[in-house]
Amino acid sequence: MSNWLHTATPEARRAFYGYGACEGQGADEHMRDFLAAAYIDAQMASSDALHRNEDFVRDPHQELPPSRDASPVRRECEESEPLGPVPRDAHWPRWMREDNPRRYGRDDEIRMHVEDFMPELGDLLDQARPHEHMGEELGARWVCPVATCDHSFCPHALSRSHALAVRALGLDDIVVNGTGGSDERLDGSNPRLFLRCIDALAWLHLQEHLLSIGVRLTWPHPRERYWEPVAWWLEPDQPSPRYAPLPQAVVRLCARLNRNDEVESREVRDWIQVKTLRWARRGQHRARVNITRLRREARTRREDLVARMFEAGERVLTVARGLMQRRRQDEELLVGWRLEHAMHSAYLKEGRAHASASVLASARVPANE
Numbered sequence: 118m119s120n121w122l123h124t125a126t127p128e129a130r131r132a133f134y135g136y137g138a139c140e141g142q143g144a145d146e147h148m149r150d151f152l153a154a155a156y157i158d159a160q161m162a163s164s165d166a167l168h169r170n171e172d173f174v175r176d177p178h179q180e181l182p183p184s185r186d187a188s189p190v191r192r193e194c195e196e197s198e199p200l201g202p203v204p205r206d207a208h209w210p211r212w213m214r215e216d217n218p219r220r221y222g223r224d225d226e227i228r229m230h231v232e233d234f235m236p237e238l239g240d241l242l243d244q245a246r247p248h249e250h251m252g253e254e255l256g257a258r259w260v261c262p263v264a265t266c267d268h269s270f271c272p273h274a275l276s277r278s279h280a281l282a283v284r285a286l287g288l289d290d291i292v293v294n295g296t297g298g299s300d301e302r303l304d305g306s307n308p309r310l311f312l313r314c315i316d317a318l319a320w321l322h323l324q325e326h327l328l329s330i331g332v333r334l335t336w337p338h339p340r341e342r343y344w345e346p347v348a349w350w351l352e353p354d355q356p357s358p359r360y361a362p363l364p365q366a367v368v369r370l371c372a373r374l375n376r377n378d379e380v381e382s383r384e385v386r387d388w389i390q391v392k393t394l395r396w397a398r399r400g401q402h403r404a405r406v407n408i409t410r411l412r413r414e415a416r417t418r419r420e421d422l423v424a425r426m427f428e429a430g431e432r433v434l435t436v437a438r439g440l441m442q443r444r445r446q447d448e449e450l451l452v453g454w455r456l457e458h459a460m461h462s463a464y465l466k467e468g469r470a471h472a473s474a475s476v477l478a479s480a481r482v483p484a485n486e
């Protein structure tokens with residue numbers, strides 16, 4: 118027997134147990150009372166638990182990947198302390214951490230390749246712009262840094278081929294005739310363009326060196342307002358490689374980097390999936406806990422309401438109506454959490470349908486629910 122019957126009026130109890138109509142009560146009225154009592158009983162009896170008991174038990178699985186075996190014990194680190202011995206990456210998946218042989222980026226790998234063949238150009242991407250290397254001791258010329266090359270040029274006396282190269286960049290107007298002889302020179306009246314032109318000529322030359330070992334250099338066009346960084350690329354990756362056949366070393370390097378890229382992309386993608394699923398799992402859990410809590414609180418309030426109304430001598434029909442209204446208000450409180458629950462459940466459903474078994478396992482998401 119439900120608790121609420123203890124507090125109910127005799128009339129309500131009578132209606133609930135389906136006894137005959139009271140004195141002076143019509144059959145319709147009696148039926149209404151019976152239904153009202155049944156409604157009250159149903160509302161009082163529902164447990165409404167979305168949430169299983171074991172959900173309240175602490176998740177025994179460890180969320181963080183284990184720290185590296187060799188790493189020192191974690192401790193709090195002073196603000197001013199250098200980052201050295203304190204492992205800051207313990208929350209990263211293993212493959213992201215420092216001991217990963219694939220930690221080198223593409224630029225580093227290309228740098229090592231370049232250093233093997235032309236040590237002078239290894240730090241090209243970090244070097245100052247070429248015009249900054251022009252000095253008195255070099256005769257105010259830009260001199261190629263490669264030891265085996267004696268290429269150089271002077272912006273105030275361009276050779277024929279250099280003048281052509283500048284024109285080929287679409288910079289006809291900056292090549293002017295020298296005052297004295299037949300030499301052409303770069304016009305310095307726009308200093309920014311002048312310097313960029315020197316840079317472009319230098320990079321144009323360095324690119325020839327790099328192309329011979331299968332590396333392509335890109336640099337900003339002198340007229341470009343956006344100053345893109347100097348960058349290098351592997352020639353076998355280009356849609357139309359310049360030199361064929363390319364050195365075997367660079368072909369192998371390229372294949373290895375692309376393979377690493379593929380593996381790493383897959384790992385990162387999986388890791389994002391794992392994080393999404395963990396977020397969804399926690400969100401679903403949080404929504405369930407809150408929905409259950411709100412429902413339990415609401416049930417207590419309904420019990421109070423019913424008891425108070427019967428105590429005040431209200432008729433069973435009035436009590437049922439009051440209860441309906443309270444029920445509507447209670448449902449409104451749940452709307453937000455219901456939406457949360459639906460959203461997170463949809464993510465989990467999506468994940469179960471598409472994620473790999475290992476992703477589901479890392480996210481501690483059971484494959485079926």
Ligand SMILES: [Zn+2]
Pocket residue numbers: 261262263266267268322326
């Ligand atoms: Zn050179």
Ligand SMILES: [Zn+2]
Pocket residue numbers: 268322
């Ligand atoms: Zn040249």
